[in-house]
Amino acid sequence: MYNKNNTLFVYCVFYFAFLYIPVLLLPIFSFNDSFHMVFPLKGFTFDWYIQMWNKSRLHQALFNSIKVGIIASVVSTFIALFAAKAFTRYKVKFHGLSYGAILLPFIIPEIIIAVALIVIWTSMGLKLGLIPVTISHILFCTPFCMLILISRMEGFDKSLEEASMDLGENSFWTFWRVTFPLLLPGIIASLLLAFVISFDEFILAFFLSSSDQTLPIYMWSQLRFPKKFPHILALGAIIIIVTSLIVMTAYWLRNLGQGKKKDFSIGI
């Protein structure tokens, strides 16, 4: 007999298997006592995790990625905050057009941005490295931050800011005493999401980083040497766990104080 619910259940299982099995292979093989990523598993080991402790190039790459990620997320959130305020509180000329322009970096392939930036940067006679990588990440993260902050800003009542003005505060203090604390969950969500985007960004970093490797570039460079492969699996497993935690925190914060509404979109 045809059972609609069972069919849906089977579909669901396949769907999740397709999404997560490839990702789950990483942590599994990271504990496998073999250089080769093949079944059957040989034995259990922590060696690959221990190996990571004395790889100074890995440490340098991790440090680079964190540095770029923090600067990119702070700057793009800062830019996005004021742009979001302008969009939601003032009459912006060509509102629709400007909104589209904000979304454009989503549509333009990253590789195009990468090529454009490398052309501009080198034609100005500047050296490639972490600075152009950071700039490109700010460019790339800002639209994400803006969408988060615009949705947060639209969710709160304009009369709260008016009430603050009415009670004697000027626009500066109104921002710090009312707007900022109410936006804070959105701001933190924006920082975390921008950091994660920057942290695992490959194409822009690949074109612009030169010899200053970020973590994804380091991982890619290690893939060519079979002996160096397993500790990349270990690194990958850690990154999966940490970024999932960060993104979950970001979503949780974004919805904090916005009622019981569960909304797992990034705010588009």
Next chain:
Amino acid sequence: MSTKNYIKIKNLSKSFGDVEVLKNINLEVEEGEFFSLLGPSGCGKTTLLRILAGFEYPSEGEVFFDDTNVTSLPPNLRPSNMVFQNYAIFPHINVQRNIEFGLRKENLSKAEMGERVENALKMVQLEGYENRYSNQLSGGQRQRIALARALVKQPKVLLLDEPLGALDKKLREEMQIELRNLQKSLGITFIFVTHDQEEAMTMSDRIAVMDEGNILQVSPPREIYHNPKNKFVSQFIGNINILDADLKSVSNENLSIEVDSFGSMQLKNYQQIIENDKINIAIRPEEITISKISDSNYDYNFQGNVKNISFYGESTYYYVLLNNSEKILMVSKNETKEPFSENDNCFVNFNSNNVKIIKD
């Protein structure tokens, strides 16, 4: 009693794009007055209030507080405070810090601050609510906190934007009396925006009736009720019967008119009607009596037939179709027994001094 005009609005207009929402408004409000802006939605009353608060700036004209021109002053520098329609209680801080919000610049000691907050809460009868947050308060409580937060600043003028609109009927009536008492004891000028004519009538010293960006009449409630200046005002405030009338002859004292259903009538010319004015006459339902036989104590008696009866508890409305006419009159009586039932023949009686003359 001081009769000083605290607020003066001179030749004020406001347009949003092509839409003129306020048209050449001139208004003076006395110190310590409970003044209502009354009108249907879209009449410009809220815009006028927001101009007084400083959230909007007029396209033309000027606003004076106590003879100081405040037209271009931002809200934070005005001696007025506002109670918002949705109360606008800051959700991220508790009641105590909400009420303290406007006192930051006054450099009060902790004890003084505490005392001011306590007094404000006492005033709105919400002592002990200091540590609550907005989402732990009912609509009525939020409304009181919004009031306390504005009053703790000791403003010269309190602006209220339909503050009772979101409350249920019973609570609304309680708050009307409370607000009125508060205003009397504090002696602050209240500017109260509402679309509810009953609310405006029960609370105000004077009412400005607005429609389509114009102020149609500014008078005390009784004056507005008994002597409305035009058709819109008469219909907006309370129930009323309005009939078309033709002017026959006009003198300084008297009018002779011809009314559709009533025939010719002689009335006092108290509205300075001149020749060629378009006029209507109007009678309040409670100023007409209904009887089984013609009552010779009244100047006018007309025969009719009871078409509908609406019972409201404290009063009963009869809808009477006049004989030889299409006109249905509303008649109200405040007795509980109903001596009439539908389709009964009856007489409606009224005196000529109950007939209002209204310019079109």
